[in-house]
Amino acid sequence: xxxxxxxxxxxxxxxxxxxxxxxxxxxxxxxxxxxxxxxxxxxxxxxxxxxxxxxxxxxxxxxxxxxxxxxxxxxxxxxxxxxxxxxxxxxxxxxxxxxxxxxxxxxxxxxxxxxxxx
Numbered sequence: 059x060x061x062x063x064x065x066x067x068x069x070x071x072x073x074x075x076x077x078x079x080x081x082x083x084x085x086x087x088x089x090x091x092x093x094x095x096x097x098x099x100x101x102x103x104x105x106x107x108x109x110x111x112x113x114x115x116x117x118x119x120x121x122x123x124x125x126x127x128x129x130x131x132x133x134x135x136x137x138x139x140x141x142x143x144x145x146x147x148x149x150x151x152x153x154x155x156x157x158x159x160x161x162x163x164x165x166x167x168x169x170x171x172x173x174x175x176x
Contacts, residue, residue, distance in 0.1 A: 060085065060086070060087065061083035061084060061085045061086075062083065062084050062086060063081050063082070063083060064082050064083065064084050065081070065082035066080070066081055066082075067079050067080055067081060067082060068080045084154055086147055086150045086154060087146070087147055087148055087150075088144060088145065088146055088147060089144075089145040089147050089152060089154055090126070090142055090143070090144060090145070091111060091123060091142070091143040091144075091145050091158070091160065092140060092141070092142055092143075093140075093141045093142075093143060093160045094133070094136060094138040094139075094140060094141075095128075095138055095139055095140075095141045095160075095162075096137060096138055097132050097137055097138065097139055099162060100128050100129075100138070100139040100141055103125050103128050103141065103162060104125065104128070105125050105126055105127060105128070106124060106125060107124065107125040107162065107163070108122065108123075108124050108125075108162075108163045109122075109123050109124065109125060109143055109160050109161060109162045109163060110122060110123070110160070110161045110163065111123050111143070111145060111152075111158045111159070111160050111161075112158060112159050112160075112161065113152065113156050113157070113158045114156070114157040114158060114159070115156065115157075120161075121145055121147075121151075121152060122145075122146070123143045123144060123145040123146075123160070124143060124144055125141060125142075125143055125162075126142045126143060126144050127141070127142045128140075128141050128142075129141065141160075143160065
């Protein structure tokens, strides 16, 4: 597993107990995107649906991603539902934590299920 150390939780030589984390790692090959999606849009989504992500600082590029999960609870203050997406990032072109806009593609679920079954 390729990963980047983002935080060291213990110093060299410092005692640690069994199962206590020593490092915080980030794997960059696949990023998990959290999008706050209006309820009206989220209601039409399901895991596996495709989307495209456009970074705020690179508006000319689109990155394919897919929906992993949609929170069943609506945030009362914003009227949105947290939606988690998976973004393949094999060349580390997308920096984790970057701001972006997500465009959901109309669901062609029968076609997608046929492709996934192959």
